[in-house]
Amino acid sequence: MKICSLFSGGKDSTYALHWAVLKGFEVICLITIIPRRRDSWMFQYHNVSLTTYQAQSLGIPLIQVESSGQKDLELEDLERAFKAAASMGARGIVSGALLSDYQRMNINMIAHGLGLKTYSPLWRKDQERYMRELLKEGFEIIITSASAQGFPFELVGKVLKSEDVEKIILNARNFGFNPAFEGGEAETFVINAPLFKRKLIVEGKAVRLGEFEWEYRIEHIH
Numbered sequence: 001m002k003i004c005s006l007f008s009g010g011k012d013s014t015y016a017l018h019w020a021v022l023k024g025f026e027v028i029c030l031i032t033i034i035p036r037r038r039d040s041w042m043f044q045y046h047n048v049s050l051t052t053y054q055a056q057s058l059g060i061p062l063i064q065v066e067s068s069g070q071k072d073l074e075l076e077d078l079e080r081a082f083k084a085a086a087s088m089g090a091r092g093i094v095s096g097a098l099l100s101d102y103q104r105m106n107i108n109m110i111a112h113g114l115g116l117k118t119y120s121p122l123w124r125k126d127q128e129r130y131m132r133e134l135l136k137e138g139f140e141i142i143i144t145s146a147s148a149q150g151f152p153f154e155l156v157g158k159v160l161k162s163e164d165v166e167k168i169i170l171n172a173r174n175f176g177f178n179p180a181f182e183g184g185e186a187e188t189f190v191i192n193a194p195l196f197k198r199k200l201i202v203e204g205k206a207v208r209l210g211e212f213e214w215e216y217r218i219e220h221i222h
Contacts, residue, residue: 003092003119004029004063004085006107009051010188011134011141012096012122012180017058018137018195019121020094029088030060031081035067035074047144047189053221057196061088079110092117098125098182127180131165140192142202145215148185150175157206157216159191189218 005017007030020027032051055062063084067077082093093111097104097120104120111118122130134141141160146153150171155164172179181187192199203220 001091001117002026002028002089003094003117004031004082004088004090005060006031006033006093006095007051007054007062008032008048008096009054009190010096011139011190012098014054014096014139014190014193015134016094016096016119016121018193020119021195025092025094025119027060027094028090029085030055030058030062031085031093032062032064033067033074033077033081034064047187047218050189050218050221053200054190054196057198057200059197075106075110078106079114082110082114082116086114086116090116092119094119094121096120096122098122098127098130098180100182127178127182128169131169131180132162135160135162135165138192138194139190140199142189142191142216144187144189144218145213146186147210147213148175148177148183149212150177151185151212153208153214156214157204 003020003025005020005027007013007017017027032048034048052062063081065077065081067074093116095107108118143156146156152167152171169179177185191202201222202218204216204218206214206216208214
């Protein structure tokens with residue numbers, strides 16, 4: 001079956017794409033929604049415009065759709081993207097929805113309204129086990145933002161190693177945040193994965209925005 005993959009460039013959407021290929025789907029395009037607002041309800045904000053580099057490394061065509069980021073208009077922007085995917089021959093959509101009922105329900109509603117099947121391979125997956133699996137399966141991930149009390153902010157801008165994941169899991173248990181960041185505790189950017197034809201190199205700097213808020217600003221990528 002021909003499908004398109006919702007793709008933010010972060011760990012969850014990249015893993016969902018990975019799953020789809022392993023299951024034998026023909027992924028004919030990636031879909032990136034670029035919100036203008038940081039507080040988008042539906043879409044990742046940080047570094048989503050850089051998915052062009054990831055798409056090139058993956059060798060998969062990319063549909064980019066700008067969104068106002070306003071809650072009442074975001075779904076219209078998503079529908080516009082799905083229509084573009086359907087016009088390319090897609091019969092389904094895969095997403096990296098992990099725990100957000102709001103995201104998953106809206107994706108399903110819009111896709112089904114257009115006659116597209118939906119797949120959410122990460123839905124309700126064990127959060128701690130999932131974080132460990134990512135590294136074991138060859139994903140190289142950078143933390144690009146973090147905003148949770150107790151998060152190990154020294155990891156912002158770093159490529160995660162196994163010991164870093166264990167530190168995140170331990171702190172998540174102690175401070176009560178989600179270890180896979182589904183509550184918005186952090187955002188990620190994948191620089192290498194099993195489907196990448198070449199690794200991305202990024203350069204930037206970590207910036208403190210508040211007492212419990214840091215972000216990594218990517219300045220160069222190649």
